[in-house]
Amino acid sequence: xxxxxxxxxxxxxxxxxxxxxxxxxxxxxxxxxxxxxxxxxxxxxxxxxxxxxxxxxxxxxxxxxxxxxxxxxxxxxxxxxxxxxxxxxxxxxxxxxxxxxxxxxxxxxxxxxxxxxxxxxxxxxxxxxxxxxxxxxxxxxxxxxxxxxxxxxxxxxxxxxxxxxxxxxxxxxxxxxxxxxxxxxxxxxxxxxxxxxxxxxxxxxxxxxxxxxxxxxxxxxxxxxxxxxxxxxxxxxxxxxxxxxxxxxxxxxxxxxxxxxxxxxxxxxxxxxxxxxxxxxxxxxxxxx
Amino acid sequence: xxxxxxxxxxxxxxxxxxxxxxxxxxxxxxxxxxxxxxxxxxxxxxxxxxxxxxxxxxxxxxxxxxxxxxxxxxxxxxxxxxxxxxxxxxxxxxxxxxxxxxxxxxxxxxxxxxxxxxxxxxxxxxxxxxxxxxxxxxxxxxxxxxxxxxxxxxxxxxxxxxxxxxxxxxxxxxxxxxxxxxxxxxxxxxxxxxxxxxxxxxxxxxxxxxxxxxxxxxxxxxxxxxxxxxxxxxxxxxxxxxxxxxxxxxxxxxxxxxxxxxxxxxxxxxxxxxxxxxxxxxxx
Amino acid sequence: xxxxxxxxxxxxxxxxxxxxxxxxxxxxxxxxxxxxxxxxxxxxxxxxxxxxxxxxxxxxxxxxxxxxxxxxxxxxxxxxxxxxxxxxxxxxxxxxxxxxxxxxxxxxxxxxxxxxxxxxxxxxxxxxxxxxxxxxxxxxxxxxxxxxxxxxxxxxxxxxxxxxxxxxxxxxxxxxxxxxxxxxxxxxxxxxxxxxxxxxxxxxxxxxxxxxxxxxxxxxxxxxxxxxxxxxxxxxxxxxxxxxxxxxxxxxxxxxxxxxxxxxxxxxxxxxxxxxxxxxxxxxxxxxxxxxx
Numbered sequence: 001x002x003x004x005x006x007x008x009x010x011x012x013x014x015x016x017x018x019x020x021x022x023x024x025x026x027x028x029x030x031x032x033x034x035x036x037x038x039x040x041x042x043x044x045x046x047x048x049x050x051x052x053x054x055x056x057x058x059x060x061x062x063x064x065x066x067x068x069x070x071x072x073x074x075x076x077x078x079x080x081x082x083x084x085x086x087x088x089x090x091x092x093x094x095x096x097x098x099x100x101x102x103x104x105x106x107x108x109x110x111x112x113x114x115x116x117x118x119x120x121x122x123x124x125x126x127x128x129x130x131x132x133x134x135x136x137x138x139x140x141x142x143x144x145x146x147x148x149x150x151x152x153x154x155x156x157x158x159x160x161x162x163x164x165x166x167x168x169x170x171x172x173x174x175x176x177x178x179x180x181x182x183x184x185x186x187x188x189x190x191x192x193x194x195x196x197x198x199x200x201x202x203x204x205x206x207x208x209x210x211x212x213x214x215x216x217x218x219x220x221x222x223x224x225x226x227x228x229x230x231x232x233x234x235x236x237x238x239x240x241x242x243x244x245x246x247x248x249x250x251x252x253x254x255x256x257x258x259x260x261x262x263x264x265x266x267x268x269x270x271x272x273x274x275x276x277x278x279x280x281x282x283x284x285x286x287x288x289x
Numbered sequence: 290x291x292x293x294x295x296x297x298x299x300x301x302x303x304x305x306x307x308x309x310x311x312x313x314x315x316x317x318x319x320x321x322x323x324x325x326x327x328x329x330x331x332x333x334x335x336x337x338x339x340x341x342x343x344x345x346x347x348x349x350x351x352x353x354x355x356x357x358x359x360x361x362x363x364x365x366x367x368x369x370x371x372x373x374x375x376x377x378x379x380x381x382x383x384x385x386x387x388x389x390x391x392x393x394x395x396x397x398x399x400x401x402x403x404x405x406x407x408x409x410x411x412x413x414x415x416x417x418x419x420x421x422x423x424x425x426x427x428x429x430x431x432x433x434x435x436x437x438x439x440x441x442x443x444x445x446x447x448x449x450x451x452x453x454x455x456x457x458x459x460x461x462x463x464x465x466x467x468x469x470x471x472x473x474x475x476x477x478x479x480x481x482x483x484x485x486x487x488x489x490x491x492x493x494x495x496x497x498x499x500x501x502x503x504x505x506x507x508x509x510x511x512x513x514x515x516x517x518x519x520x521x522x523x524x525x526x527x528x529x530x531x532x533x534x535x536x537x538x539x540x541x542x543x544x545x546x547x548x549x550x551x552x553x554x555x556x557x558x559x560x561x562x563x564x565x566x567x568x569x570x571x572x573x
Numbered sequence: 574x575x576x577x578x579x580x581x582x583x584x585x586x587x588x589x590x591x592x593x594x595x596x597x598x599x600x601x602x603x604x605x606x607x608x609x610x611x612x613x614x615x616x617x618x619x620x621x622x623x624x625x626x627x628x629x630x631x632x633x634x635x636x637x638x639x640x641x642x643x644x645x646x647x648x649x650x651x652x653x654x655x656x657x658x659x660x661x662x663x664x665x666x667x668x669x670x671x672x673x674x675x676x677x678x679x680x681x682x683x684x685x686x687x688x689x690x691x692x693x694x695x696x697x698x699x700x701x702x703x704x705x706x707x708x709x710x711x712x713x714x715x716x717x718x719x720x721x722x723x724x725x726x727x728x729x730x731x732x733x734x735x736x737x738x739x740x741x742x743x744x745x746x747x748x749x750x751x752x753x754x755x756x757x758x759x760x761x762x763x764x765x766x767x768x769x770x771x772x773x774x775x776x777x778x779x780x781x782x783x784x785x786x787x788x789x790x791x792x793x794x795x796x797x798x799x800x801x802x803x804x805x806x807x808x809x810x811x812x813x814x815x816x817x818x819x820x821x822x823x824x825x826x827x828x829x830x831x832x833x834x835x836x837x838x839x840x841x842x843x844x845x846x847x848x849x850x851x852x853x854x855x856x857x858x859x860x861x862x863x864x865x866x
Contacts, residue, residue, distance in 0.1 A: 153320075
């Protein structure tokens with residue numbers, strides 16, 4: 001009796017494990033199906049390379065180049081801020097502060113990660129947007145730059161937490177060896193610890209990027225949503241995520257516009273898939289050292 | 290190149306690192322402070338416990354709070370058992386073969402999918418294909434798929450932290466594998482699993498994009514009666530009152546933001562303190 | 574160990590009790606007899622919301638959920654049969670009517686109010702009137718500097734609504750295309766697509782270079798509303814209730830509710846309420862123009 005019960009439970013557990021694969025396959029095939037039926041009626045090159053996004057005009061034009069550029073620009077901007085600050089903060093927390101303060105700081109960073117993106121968007125809209133406008137005397141503060149700053153604060157916790165783990169998992173004798181040879185603490189940190197933790201840090205950066213590129217509400221509220229290819233970071237942009245969120249509501253099911261949004265979803269999915277895959281490779285490498 | 294005195298360069302770099310940490314943390318604290326300062330005046334028992342009125346400019350935000358709570362609790366009820374079971378499989382049963390690697394890869398990828406893509410998926414599968422309509426259950430299922438990889442990962446590391454010799458001791462006494470897991474491994478892993486679950490709850494309470502097309506309404510005059518009702522939700526409510534309604538009193542917006550923020554932060558704090566507490570009491 | 578599980582179960586149970594307790598406390602005792610879904614234009618979502626609020630106050634056994642998203646969204650869900658009433662700031666398009674027919678949906682139209690689309694600029698902007706032609710040139714980025722239309726030497730920031738908004742479509746058809754069905758003119762790619770009318774208002778409020786259009790309900794004395802003329806020979810008309818009602822203000826439009834088939838039961842009650850004196854008073858209160866005086 002006990003054996004039969006054990007067997008049943010083990011099977012249930014196994015099925016639950018398979019569920020995650022099923023979900024990935026479901027999501028992928030679903031996006032693929034809807035996206036592919038869009039590409040039946042619209043060329044891929046026109047979709048990826050097209051400059052104009054006029055989905056509800058007649059004839060409609062579904063060019064997402066400007067949306068891709070928008071997403072990439074905001075993401076790069078956010079990384080330029082979040083990566084150095086994130087890594088430096090991780091170094092600071094793991095190597096410099098005393099142990100008691102370290103736990104407090106780590107918890108604080110973890111709390112930062114929990115702040116909802118609507119709240120970040122809301123605060124950015126009221127405080128940062130007018131500030132950016134007046135400091136740089138721009139026509140409008142709703143720019144890729146404002147978006148980048150707010151998103152940087154969402155990427156920093158991810159980057160700090162994961163790279164801090166990587167830095168701390170560097171074997172102690174590496175450090176002890178360097179210190180014994182007369183290197184200062186900082187020299188050890190920079191030349192030995194940082195290098196040994198590099199794969200983990202790269203993975204952290206990748207995961208930070210993937211969080212930023214998939215962020216929706218905050219960008220929708222602060223980047224201005226103008227679907228054109230920007231000349232600088234101080235112009236409004238529209239990202240892929242914001243386009244989906246703003247236009248999906250409930251477009252006519254099986255219409256071209258509906259499918260085009262799924263096609264954007266597919267593009268987003270593939271991009272984040274790639275980024276996460278790379279991050280996972282680096283994380284695996286980090287464990288082996 | 291001038292060679293700096295190593296001592297001096299160390300001092301300089303340490304200051305730089307410290308500045309970076311300040312720059313990372315202080316603006317966020319400032320953000321929280323702004324919300325608390327402007328929102329505190331709006332918070333009252335009435336604000337938390339009554340329906341919105343006067344075109345949502347007055348009254349309270351009760352339906353939004355209840356809506357968020359019901360979506361999130363449904364989501365966690367669905368995702369927690371599945372996630373923990375999957376983690377048990379991966380940590381206790383799985384051999385390191387190609388199949389296990391595929392599962393792990395699937396989890397990594399699920400974790401990276403943007404939340405708005407989950408929204409699209411939920412709209413297509415739950416709302417339209419399964420005809421659940423825009424409802425609590427559709428939103429909850431969408432959120433639960435989104436949160437599944439996080440639950441699996443945290444539960445797996447909680448199980449993993451239970452020392453291997455616990456299992457060996459139990460197995461050597463002739464106890465079956467499942468019973469070992471049930472009576473030896475799981476009880477020791479529960480604190481870790483629970484803190485992970487609470488952190489997940491906090492995270493999905495603040496999510497907007499996945500429930501945007503699957504669960505929320507601009508306004509519903511009643512509280513939900515069943516899981517097939519459309520509801521208002523706090524994050525979405527904050528979004529619409531801060532962007533959509535003309536002449537919205539600012540303190541109501543800040544108040545709503547404050548309630549949302551406090552809900553999320555309190556839960557996270559509970560999880561973090563619980564983790565510290567259990568780590569101290571750990572017997573091994 | 575057991576304690577933890579016990580505590581968490583207790584917390585869950587008590588929260589459920591609290592939940593139902595609250596429900597009783599707010600809803601009275603019970604079940605509602607019917608529930609309807611209203612979806613559509615963000616322009617009138619605020620008006621409909623107040624209607625729904627007051628309607629439910631009178632008939633507490635009914636439930637009405639109101640969702641925004643845009644007129645296109647509203648029609649789409651009427652066609653998909655996921656809502657009972659569509660609120661719209663434009664008439665149903667031929668394309669949509671065709672789709673509806675294919676889905677066995679028969680849209681019935683009700684005019685419930687009027688809306689003037691006002692053109693907003695910042696209070697500190699010296700410009701106070703424009704012609705339709707100038708507006709068109711601005712939104713198509715043929716005029717890009719305020720000095721070309723009598724303002725100061727600053728770049729114009731054009732604010733527009735999302736493409737699924739009825740306001741966007743109406744402005745495009747009326748101002749950019751002059752009601753010409755064959756015209757292919759589009760908003761300039763440099764226009765900022767704002768996700769809501771309130772966002773346009775907020776931006777105009779704090780940005781002296783901005784120009785945007787919103788429904789009359791969104792304007793107030795903190796921003797400047799421009800007078801509009803059909804051409805440079807015409808009279809400049811200020812958008813107020815009277816001018817919208819007599820049709821002299823050039824950018825105005827009716828607001829509609831659509832149902833699938835002739836309305837029955839609650840849906841009929843709601844539409845009757847909307848057209849009643851009390852309902853029309855609400856129209857005035859939310860700064861739209863009532864269809865009846």
